[in-house]
Structures are given as C-alpha cells and as structure tokens.
Amino acid sequence: MMLRLLSGCGSTFGHLAACGLIGIFACLVAISPSVVAAARPNILFIYTDDQSYRTVSCYPGAPDWVQTPNIDRLAAEGVRFESAYIGTWCMPSRATLLTGRHSTGIESMRMEGTYPGSEYDPQRCAFWPRTFRDAGYVTGQIGKWHTGTDTGFGRDWDFQKVWNRPRHTGNAGKYYDNQLIESNGGPAELVTGYSTDNYTDWAIDFIRGEQRDAAQPWYLWLCYGAVHGPYEPAERHRALLPNVRVPIPTDIYPPRAGKPAYVYSRNEWILDPDGSGQPVHERARGLYGRSLHDWERQYNQGVLAIDEGVGRLLEALEQTGQRENTLVVFTSDQGFAWGQHGFRHKLAPYDSNLRAPLIISRPGSIPKEAVCATPVGGIDLVPTFFAQAGIELPWDMPGHDLSPLLEDPSAEWPHPLLTLMTGDRYGSDTAVIPADDEEVVRNSVPWWVSLRQQQYKYIRTLVKDEIEELYDLEQDPEELNNLALDPDHRKQLLNFREATVSELRRVGAKLVDNLPEVGTFKASAE
Numbered sequence: 001m002m003l004r005l006l007s008g009c010g011s012t013f014g015h016l017a018a019c020g021l022i023g024i025f026a027c028l029v030a031i032s033p034s035v036v037a038a039a040r041p042n043i044l045f046i047y048t049d050d051q052s053y054r055t056v057s058c059y060p061g062a063p064d065w066v067q068t069p070n071i072d073r074l075a076a077e078g079v080r081f082e083s084a085y086i087g088t089w090c091m092p093s094r095a096t097l098l099t100g101r102h103s104t105g106i107e108s109m110r111m112e113g114t115y116p117g118s119e120y121d122p123q124r125c126a127f128w129p130r131t132f133r134d135a136g137y138v139t140g141q142i143g144k145w146h147t148g149t150d151t152g153f154g155r156d157w158d159f160q161k162v163w164n165r166p167r168h169t170g171n172a173g174k175y176y177d178n179q180l181i182e183s184n185g186g187p188a189e190l191v192t193g194y195s196t197d198n199y200t201d202w203a204i205d206f207i208r209g210e211q212r213d214a215a216q217p218w219y220l221w222l223c224y225g226a227v228h229g230p231y232e233p234a235e236r237h238r239a240l241l242p243n244v245r246v247p248i249p250t251d252i253y254p255p256r257a258g259k260p261a262y263v264y265s266r267n268e269w270i271l272d273p274d275g276s277g278q279p280v281h282e283r284a285r286g287l288y289g290r291s292l293h294d295w296e297r298q299y300n301q302g303v304l305a306i307d308e309g310v311g312r313l314l315e316a317l318e319q320t321g322q323r324e325n326t327l328v329v330f331t332s333d334q335g336f337a338w339g340q341h342g343f344r345h346k347l348a349p350y351d352s353n354l355r356a357p358l359i360i361s362r363p364g365s366i367p368k369e370a371v372c373a374t375p376v377g378g379i380d381l382v383p384t385f386f387a388q389a390g391i392e393l394p395w396d397m398p399g400h401d402l403s404p405l406l407e408d409p410s411a412e413w414p415h416p417l418l419t420l421m422t423g424d425r426y427g428s429d430t431a432v433i434p435a436d437d438e439e440v441v442r443n444s445v446p447w448w449v450s451l452r453q454q455q456y457k458y459i460r461t462l463v464k465d466e467i468e469e470l471y472d473l474e475q476d477p478e479e480l481n482n483l484a485l486d487p488d489h490r491k492q493l494l495n496f497r498e499a500t501v502s503e504l505r506r507v508g509a510k511l512v513d514n515l516p517e518v519g520t521f522k523a524s525a526e
Contacts, residue, residue: 040137040217040389041362042326044207044313045381047097047221048306049090049144049175049228050346051332055303056357061477065241066300070311071359074330078361079370079409083473085452086331086356086378088421089346089442090228091118093333093378094147095426097221098127100382100397102420104509107427109147114169120148122155128382129156131394132219138212143199143223153185159211160184161202163195163225175225176232194234196226196302200309207316219385224309226302227336231286233301238287240304244297249352250478252279252292252339258482259341260461260469262444266342281344292339299338324364327388329381332356340478347421347445349459349469350479354419360406372409375417375452376402398507416453418503422511423447431510433462447511451500458484458496464516470496 053059058072058080087093091111092103099106108121129139133156140159145151149167153160161183165172168180168188176195180188191198203222205211212218233240254265269279272291280290288294310330317323333356337343340352347353358376360366379399386393387401400415422430423442433447447462457479459469470484470493483489497518504512 043219045221046330048224048332050336052335053357068307081358083375084358087334103422104430109426111424118166127156135391138218140220144225196305204316234305237301237304246296249339327362331358349450370409374413419450467519
C-alpha cells in the first residue's frame with residue numbers, strides 16, 4: 001500500500017505533503033533510511049539484441065524445440081505481453097529507451113564517422129537515468145553501448161561496465177569475445193570470455209551490492225549483445241538443438257502480392273543448389289551451413305546462455321532478499337526475421353521482423369501467469385519505470401505508463417501504438433523524408449510509420465505513390481493479406497490513415513507535414 005501511495009504522489013517532499021503523508025514519511029526516516037528505500041522498487045532491465053519472441057518457449061509462436069525455462073519462469077511470475085514493439089533497429093531502440101522519445105523527438109543524436117560511430121550533445125539530448133540518480137537511485141549499465149561515444153558515466157550512471165562500440169569501431173564486430181570494455185569511464189581494456197556470461201557475472205556482482213550503496217534502490221540496464229549476428233553460441237551449447245527443422249515461411253521467395261516494392265521483389269533466399277530444396281541465404285554462411293534450418297539452430301543456441309543468465313540473476317535476487325522488491329523487465333531492442341517476407345533482418349514493419357518478447361515481473365505486486373494482449377511499445381517502458389519508482393517525468397514523453405495493465409492485464413486500453421523507422425536520422429533531421437536511394441535508407445528498407453490498435457496494424461511506407469498496408473493479425477498473423485487493397489476495408493483504411501496522422505502530430509513528428517502521397521487505390525476513388 002505504501003508503494004502505491006508514494007508512486008501516486010511523486011518523489012518530492014512537497015508532493016508527500018500534498019498527499020497528507022508527511023507524518024508517515026517522517027516516521028519512516030526516523031526508523032531507517034533503508035526502509036524508505038525499500039518502498040521504492042529496484043528495477044532490473046534485461047535487454048537483449050535482435051531476439052524475436054519466437055525464441056522464447058512460453059510464446060505460442062515459438063517452435064516446440066525451443067526451450068527457455070528460466071525466461072518462462074519469469075513469465076510465470078509476472079505478465080507476458082503478446083505483442084511488444086520495442087524498436088526498429090539497434091541504435092534508435094536504445095535512444096528511445098534512454099530518452100523516452102521516438103527518434104523524431106531526439107535532438108542531436110546522429111551517426112558520425114565509421115559505422116557504428118555516433119555522437120550526441122548531452123545538453124540537447126538528456127538521458128533520463130540522471131533523474132533517477134537525483135531521486136536517490138543508484139544507476140548502473142552493463143554490456144552493449146550503441147548511442148554516442150559519450151556513455152554518460154558520472155552524469156547518468158553511477159556504475160558502468162560497457163562495450164562502447166561507437167568509440168571502438170574496429171572492435172564493434174566482437175559481439176561474443178575479445179571485447180574492449182570501459183569501466184566507470186576509464187580506458188578500455190580487452191576482456192576475453194563469452195560476453196553473455198561476462199555481462200551476467202558483472203550484473204550479479206552489482207545485485208549483490210558491489211559498486212553501490214545497499215541503502216539505496218537501484219536501476220540496472222543489462223544490455224546483452226546476444227543474439228545479434230554473427231549469432232555465436234557458447235561452446236557448451238554447440239551440440240544442442242540437433243536436427244532442427246523450421247517451417248519454411250510462406251513468402252520467403254518473391255513475388256509477394258500486396259506488398260510495397262521493396263518487399264515485393266526482395267530476393268535474399270535461394271534454393272540450395274545441391275538439390276536439397278532447402279532455402280539458403282545467398283550472402284552468408286553460419287557455423288553449420290547456409291540453410292534456414294542451420295541459421296535458426298545457431299540463432300536459438302545463442303539464446304541458451306541468455307536464458308541461463310536470467311536464471312542466475314533471479315537466483316541472486318532471491319539469495320540477497322531483493323526479489324519481491326525488484327521489478328524485472330525482460331525484452332529485446334527488436335525482433336528478427338528468418339525468411340519471412342524474404343528478410344534476414346529487422347527494420348521492416350512486420351511482426352516477424354520487429355516483435356520482441358516482453359515480460360514484467362515483481363512477485364506480490366504484479367499478477368502471476370498473466371498474459372496481456374494489448375500491443376505496447378518501447379516508448380511505453382520509460383514512463384512505466386518512472387511511475388513504478390514514484391518519480392515525476394523530467395520532460396514530456398509520448399509513451400503511456402503500463403502500470404494499469406500490470407495491475408489488470410485485461411484492462412481497457414484506448415491508446416494506439418505508433419512505431420516509426422527513420423533510418424539513421426533523429427530529431428529535426430527527420431522533418432524531411434529522404435529519397436529512397438539515399439544512404440539513410442538502411443538495407444533497402446525505406447522510412448515508414450505504423451499504427452497498431454487491437455488486432456489491426458496499419459503501415460504507411462514513406463515513398464511517393466507507394467501502397468499502404470492493413471492487416472488483421474488475429475485472422476492473418478503472417479501478414480500476407482493486405483486489406484488496404486480490399487474495397488470492403490476502404491473506410492477502415494481511411495480511419496487508420498487519419499489516426500496515424502493524428503498520432504504523428506501528438507508526438508510532435510515534423511515529418512507529418514511532408515508525408516508523400518500514397519498510391520492510388522484502384523478499386524475506389526478517394
């Protein structure tokens with residue numbers, strides 16, 4: 001009850017006075033500072049890389065050979081969100097999770113120099129963990145860093161042990177071993193060993209009290225590099241998941257009716273020339289070969305160390321008596337497609353490319369074994385962290401606090417979910433939409449905006465005269481039947497188009513004034 005009152009009243013003494021809680025607060029301080037800290041939850045934010053919801057066995061879309069018992073246990077102790085759209089690719093997803101804003105609202109963030117070089121101005125692009133520090137939280141970040149060479153130690157973070165890819169671009173491909181690690185703003189040191197295990201070890205040290213004051217609540221952002229390419233599993237896992245066979249996606253080969261031009265003819269997969277009939281990726285070879293089955297086996301083997309890490313983290317929380325006072329959030333920067341719509345990538349607006357796992361757990365405060373069907377986004381997580389910690393937002397954030405859904409996962413939710421892909425551009429630089437042959441169009445995927453509400457998803461590719469897309473994900477989870485081309489859904493299409501424009505205006509996306517004309521709807525006049 002005390003946590004609910006503090007959360008509802010904000011973090012300052014003045015707000016406590018307004019809520020009539022000065023006497024209670026004074027008594028708590030007189031008893032022990034650690035008691036006051038205990039009223040505010042710790043937050044362990046586990047954030048993986050390129051991990052599709054299909055890699056987590058408690059999700060119905062996972063193949064039956066996928067087994068993630070520890071992540072499943074986390075879901076059994078909390079709320080599993082069926083449809084989570086955290087980001088579109090690595091850097092903007094992380095930028096959103098550091099600012100609480102869409103890419104269109106993040107000023108000064110930019111790609112610069114050799115990929116993945118990037119920079120930002122911390123005066124124009126503030127990161128919210130500093131607000132948690134000011135409110136008495138110890139803030140820590142471990143693992144992959146992908147948003148500017150300035151990691152913010154001493155300003156945003158009390159503790160850091162990070163692989164700073166923008167600074168050390170020559171080391172940026174070392175996702176799984178031999179990483180240059182910066183500790184608390186110091187010079188980088190080469191660290192060997194499997195990165196997933198290293199990050200878990202460092203996080204457990206933090207949970208157990210190293211590098212922090214035990215009397216203060218804490219926020220830890222644990223950023224695994226797995227299962228990003230080159231998808232290298234730990235040596236101990238390389239014999240596991242034998243004889244993997246995956247269903248061949250319906251539209252792995254072109255043409256794809258009802259899709260925009262960049263999807264319609266996309267041709268990354270070919271039939272194995274050895275006559276086996278297996279689809280292979282024409283430009284890459286994995287540990288076990290080039291076939292789709294080989295790739296998915298290797299990819300899912302890389303998840304096994306993450307799952308083991310989740311189990312070890314939960315054990316550390318339990319052993320230190322912090323489990324019930326720790327909000328644990330598990331998700332990924334976005335999903336990853338393996339053959340669906342012809343992709344081996346993220347970036348595109350389809351569930352196969354983007355949909356990530358999202359599980360939130362805190363025993364005694366959040367329902368157990370709950371499933372939430374409401375579509376949510378990464379943009380919603382930061383306001384949720386602030387609400388759970390009882391801290392006021394430091395600036396306007398367009399996302400929505402998910403706390404009502406954590407109390408009642410079936411609660412009514414009137415908010416549509418906007419997702420954007422603006423390539424390598426941020427803030428004011430997104431006001432003008434680039435031509436589709438410019439460098440900022442990543443991996444031949446042009447900019448797009450999407451609106452998800454209930455079972456429907458609307459997609460507008462930001463290319464002149466390109467068709468729109470509308471899918472009923474209950475009836476068509478593979479997103480094969482574009483209802484935008486069906487005259488019977490014309491009114492619904494126009495409603496989604498208008499709602500998307502309204503949502504772009506609500507979040508202050510200046511590109512809304514420069515949207516290209518959509519393709520002509522042949523069956524009906526405008």
